[in-house]
Amino acid sequence: MTPLTSQRLLDLARMAAIIACVGILYSPSVATIGLVVTYVAFLASGQAVSRTKSALTRPLVYWGVAFLGVVLLAMTYASVPWSDRWTDFYKWRTILWLYVTLMLFDRTSWRERFLVTFLAGTAVALVGSFVSAAGWVTLWRAPQELLRNTGTQGMAFAGAALICTWMTLEKRSLLGLATWIWPVLGTLYIVNVVFITDARSGYALLGIGSFILFCWKAAWQYRMLILVGLLVVGGLAFTVSPRMQSKVMTGVTQWTTESESAELTNFGSRRVFYQNSLELIRENWLLGVGSGGFVQAYGEHVAKKYEASDWRVMQTTDPHNQYMAVWIQQGLGGLVLFLAWIVAVAREGESPRVYHRLAVALLAGWCVTSLFSSHFRTFAEGHLLATFLGVLLAVEAHSTDTTQVSTNPPQT
Numbered sequence: 001m002t003p004l005t006s007q008r009l010l011d012l013a014r015m016a017a018i019i020a021c022v023g024i025l026y027s028p029s030v031a032t033i034g035l036v037v038t039y040v041a042f043l044a045s046g047q048a049v050s051r052t053k054s055a056l057t058r059p060l061v062y063w064g065v066a067f068l069g070v071v072l073l074a075m076t077y078a079s080v081p082w083s084d085r086w087t088d089f090y091k092w093r094t095i096l097w098l099y100v101t102l103m104l105f106d107r108t109s110w111r112e113r114f115l116v117t118f119l120a121g122t123a124v125a126l127v128g129s130f131v132s133a134a135g136w137v138t139l140w141r142a143p144q145e146l147l148r149n150t151g152t153q154g155m156a157f158a159g160a161a162l163i164c165t166w167m168t169l170e171k172r173s174l175l176g177l178a179t180w181i182w183p184v185l186g187t188l189y190i191v192n193v194v195f196i197t198d199a200r201s202g203y204a205l206l207g208i209g210s211f212i213l214f215c216w217k218a219a220w221q222y223r224m225l226i227l228v229g230l231l232v233v234g235g236l237a238f239t240v241s242p243r244m245q246s247k248v249m250t251g252v253t254q255w256t257t258e259s260e261s262a263e264l265t266n267f268g269s270r271r272v273f274y275q276n277s278l279e280l281i282r283e284n285w286l287l288g289v290g291s292g293g294f295v296q297a298y299g300e301h302v303a304k305k306y307e308a309s310d311w312r313v314m315q316t317t318d319p320h321n322q323y324m325a326v327w328i329q330q331g332l333g334g335l336v337l338f339l340a341w342i343v344a345v346a347r348e349g350e351s352p353r354v355y356h357r358l359a360v361a362l363l364a365g366w367c368v369t370s371l372f373s374s375h376f377r378t379f380a381e382g383h384l385l386a387t388f389l390g391v392l393l394a395v396e397a398h399s400t401d402t403t404q405v406s407t408n409p410p411q412t
Helices: 003-026 028-044 048-055 059-077 082-090 093-104 108-133 150-170 181-195 200-215 220-240 242-256 266-283 294-305 322-346 353-369 379-393
Strands: none
Touching: 003 028, 003 093, 003 108, 003 150, 003 379, 028 093, 028 379, 048 093, 059 082, 059 093, 059 322, 082 294, 093 379, 108 150, 108 181, 108 379, 150 181, 150 200, 150 353, 150 379, 181 200, 181 242, 200 220, 200 242, 200 353, 220 242, 242 266, 266 294, 266 322, 294 322, 322 353, 353 379
16 A cells, blocks of 8 residues: 555545544434544554554553453453443443544644534534524524533533633634634633533533633642632623523432432432442442443342332433442442543643643543543543544654644645
8 A cells, every 4th residue: 555545544534533523413323424434444544553553652542451451351240141241341432432533633734623623513503502592593403402412512512612712722723713713702602501501511511621721831829719710700600690590400409309309300310320329339349240230230229229119219221420330330440440541641741732731621521520421431422522532632743842733734
């Protein structure tokens, strides 16, 4: 294969990966096609082996591989059909996707194309959300869930707002676009998250990510002031947004009255999931119940604990907490390796430092939202985070200085 053909296949893989990321927000079918084309083009380029060998020397890669090894090992002692065990392992394909994008996006120009395309893709839904909420048009879905569902839209818009905030702080111009666009667009995303897209995960990602971005270069004595400032801004947003007030207060009420409620509620059910999951952890704290064994173990546990007529006997496929889910199925060793992988990603030292700031902000937000869901391996949120991290943490090709990003990509 000629070098030119190999490079064209790599460019095809990069383009397909970008399409897949945007497609995740709108259409699972488009996303799946993009994912498949990316994998096939990357393997056909003839560079997959050499790039994989190079990537395996990085901590964020070998810690992730070690964790996946534990997931495979835990399949051997699960007491469920093998189809269930492989299904659980397959959900962690998001880590593999992170590694593929990590090996592909080693050019500044392609990073910029990804960021601009993602913002353009979400901006379409942003405009549609505003005009639909204003009553000017009637779209195929409600204005708070144009992107698959409310949670996905909240996290996508919050992530887009963080990208705009980062570009404003760094005073960056992507693909020659004017720098004034980013604070304006970022403000629109924030307004939508606060007043229209009523997703608590979006609130959390926006708050945590903003704190990381603003504190990144600040002296220690100023970080508390930044925290207080963000809390004040958040309090003002809560005061002026009826939708935000309703969403937050409903969650608080459901959580605090779970033991008195005879009806199934969102946060009330999650509190029950957490309580029962903690009991399962105490019973299987060392090795867990095995990969894919959560559903069976949880069902047997609640069947013994509650009356058949009690709503708390309901089944669930996930404890709605990523860390509990890992501990229950892969045991203490799995949880330690999973956390070690997250730390390795956050401390990644080979990627361009200018992008590392944004990657850590997004990762920190996902870590917080994963206290209430399994966002590291859900199809939409999991692949979205994996793409962000892979693109932002990729090592610049032919660069000897990893602290700076060249404004002109190397020529092939």
